[in-house]
Amino acid sequence: QLVPTPKIVDQILAWAPRTTLISFKAASPNTDREELERIASAQRDRTGSLLVFANVIGALHHHNLIVGPNGAEWFDSRPLAMASLVSFVLQHR
Numbered sequence: 001q002l003v004p005t006p007k008i009v010d011q012i013l014a015w016a017p018r019t020t021l022i023s024f025k026a027a028s029p030n031t032d033r034e035e036l037e038r039i040a041s042a043q044r045d046r047t048g049s050l051l052v053f054a055n056v057i058g059a060l061h062h063h064n065l066i067v068g069p070n071g072a073e074w075f076d077s078r079p080l081a082m083a084s085l086v087s088f089v090l091q092h093r
Helices: 033-047 078-091
Strands: 022-027 051-056 064-068 071-075
Touching (some): 033 064, 033 071, 051 078, 071 078
């Protein structure tokens, strides 16, 4: 029988409050854009992440999403999304 386990990402800021937390969310297949944005925003709120990088399992190379302090930004390619993520991190170190 499966038992839910605590999510470690939810505890990170309690352990290290000065950490800049960026988390990742892989949503289940067939998750639409609206639902992915809702899921990623909820994770950002729940974990205190500065950014959440989100995508859908099975669709890793399109419909990538970054949710941050200025809202949601969609990318049609994973390389563009990753470049934006790296740029953001370098600017906020």
